Amino acid sequence: MPELPEVETIRTQLAPRLVGRRIAGVEILDPLVTDPMAPDEFSHALAGQCITGLERRGKYLLVGLESGATLAVHLRMTGRLHWRARRPGPGEERFLRALLVCDDGSTLAFGDARRFGRVWIIPAGPMQREYWCGRLGVEPLSAAFTARGLAESLHGRRVAIKTALLNQVVIAGIGNIYADEALFAGRVHPLRPAGSLSPHEYRALHRAIRDRLTVAIAAGGASIDSYRDGLGQRGEMQHLLRVHLHEGDPCPRCGTTIVKTVVGQRGTYWCPQCQPDPTGAHLPAMRRRPRRVRQAVGA
DNA sequence: ATTTTCCCCTGCCGGC
DNA sequence: TGCCGGCAGGGGAAAA
Numbered sequence: 103m104p105e106l107p108e109v110e111t112i113r114t115q116l117a118p119r120l121v122g123r124r125i126a127g128v129e130i131l132d133p134l135v136t137d138p139m140a141p142d143e144f145s146h147a148l149a150g151q152c153i154t155g156l157e158r159r160g161k162y163l164l165v166g167l168e169s170g171a172t173l174a175v176h177l178r179m180t181g182r183l184h185w186r187a188r189r190p191g192p193g194e195e196r197f198l199r200a201l202l203v204c205d206d207g208s209t210l211a212f213g214d215a216r217r218f219g220r221v222w223i224i225p226a227g228p229m230q231r232e233y234w235c236g237r238l239g240v241e242p243l244s245a246a247f248t249a250r251g252l253a254e255s256l257h258g259r260r261v262a263i264k265t266a267l268l269n270q271v272v273i274a275g276i277g278n279i280y281a282d283e284a285l286f287a288g289r290v291h292p293l294r295p296a297g298s299l300s301p302h303e304y305r306a307l308h309r310a311i312r313d314r315l316t317v318a319i320a321a322g323g324a325s326i327d328s329y330r331d332g333l334g335q336r337g338e339m340q341h342l343l344r345v346h347l348h349e350g351d352p353c354p355r356c357g358t359t360i361v362k363t364v365v366g367q368r369g370t371y372w373c374p375q376c377q378p379d380p381t382g383a384h385l386p387a388m389r390r391r392p393r394r395v396r397q398a399v400g401a
Numbered sequence: 402a403t404t405t406t407c408c409c410c411t412g413c414c415g416g417c
Numbered sequence: 418t419g420c421c422g423g424c425a426g427g428g429g430a431a432a433a
Contacts, residue, residue, distance in 0.1 A: 180411090217409085218411095261405095367405090
């Protein structure tokens, strides 16, 4: 499912292809995609508009328009954005829900098998957009995201740290994949109460979040499900996941068998050795292992 | 206020 | 081979 790294990958690819183009036509094939806005109202806001910029906020892709309005896109579970130099032929785009046609004949297809994905029009005005994005927390790759800030935002919270990481009000853009990966990299058990980490652990987790997201962006995102990038290609991050979807496999760090449990209704993968149990009080400071077991990549 | 549960939606997978 | 139940999960509303 598209999380921050996947959306950022798409943004990077689409920006040079879309910015400066004029929208010639909008076709809504599934009215659910604009819900609750009426499809014709949605189309009207886009028709004839020049695309002025492409940004990302959390898992949202934000398409700036010359009118000052913003087209916001969320891919949710199975949504895809697929750019083509020419309009896709009949049956060429699976699960096509909406199509945006540019003045040069290039197209942006919105496909979505499960129909959870949505598009919105944010009215003109910086305040409007600010307000619209107001429910989103800090961008984890921005300078505003600090270990101290993370600790403060989780102070007193008793929900599982994994659930907190998935909460977009706390941090914007982390989903199930990178929550698991960051907790593993930071050596934090997913069920630890969010407010119970030591300063050292908040620092480790903060660092792990940035590291995993950065690596994932460099890898073009994880195509473990239906994710494809803006050009229809797979990413490579699925080969670099260390615990997510690795139930039964040896931990790449210590060799212990990776387990899967459910945390906050979400499948959760972790290493019982590297991410010590929440009920067992703080363990003594961990010594660095001289050697790490390398994960077999590719295969 | 915070936390938990439910729901949306449908392709895909394992089991028989 | 084919049918079918159940799983997957982001996010928001509703309930606890």
